[in-house]
Amino acid sequence: MGIQFKDVSFSYKGLKVNYDAIRHINLDIKSKNEFIAIVGQTGSGKSTLVQHMNALLLPSSGNVVVFGQNLPPKKKEKINYLRQKVGLVFQFPEYQLFEETIIKDIMFGPKNFKSTEIDAMEMAKRAAQIVGIDESLYEQSPFRISGGQMRRVAIAGILAMEPEILVLDEPTRGLDPKGRNDLMKIFKELHEKDNKTIILISHDMDLVSEYAKRVIVLDEGELVFDGTKEALFEHPNFDSFHLDLPTPLKILKYLEKEVGIPYLPKYDFDSLLNYLKEVAHE
Ligand SMILES: Nc1ncnc2c1ncn2[C@@H]1O[C@H](COP(=O)(O)OP(=O)(O)OP(=O)(O)O)[C@@H](O)[C@H]1O
């Protein structure tokens, strides 16, 4: 089932002209076991694309099908059902916190989707635990914790609804390196333990190369690449995608050219270091 896009275009209506933000997109995303990064220059349509995945935006033309349901569904209740199944975390989700206490904020989603108070509390506690928000913080105001913790609380609010597919729009933006890595480990664990499909928008190619299995590249609203990360980074026309190479690959290319160390793609720093150790011992 999962998510299908069939020739989807969307234009923002302006006063004088319309702006075609995504054009003729075809996509097939499985409901389990995918780790997809969506990349592309600023303004290429990434946020617009993902907002179609739970009917926040509806196509100007073409079709979006989510868990077998054509969007928009005829019955309004179905929209809630889909928003529970496809959890979307916006850019800077911490701006949307509003409740008096952290636990109430995390419970808001499940309560809204008709869980009982007790069930919503259980779901919220489970989500808080996943993102590492300690019980001692539950009754505190979400506005009196650090920015990184606020982001975790906001993400927990989506996780509490137990979505099958988790869509994250630049979840690590503005975090320090430790905050970034901690958060990525959480997503990786959700993916590996529960086989959850994760869809992640990011400008950070190091992070894309370390975590994603599949990459979708947008360029001026068009899908110009959809395939494995291995295929992307070795693509003969990689330059035409206007993307940066991940640092480990840049280093390996440099070492081949300048020092003659044979190029072997390594997608994260640990694998790069292990490879260099092996070469040094030869
Ligand atoms: N509400 C809106 N009204 C009109 N145009 C919009 C609106 N939102 C986005 N756009 C335009 O649509 C295009 C795609 O925007 P979108 O936000 O999807 O890009 P993006 O790839 O997410 O960019 P970024 O990396 O900066 O977040 C941009 O040119 C943007 O200016």
Ligand SMILES: [Mg+2]
């Ligand atoms: Mg965006």
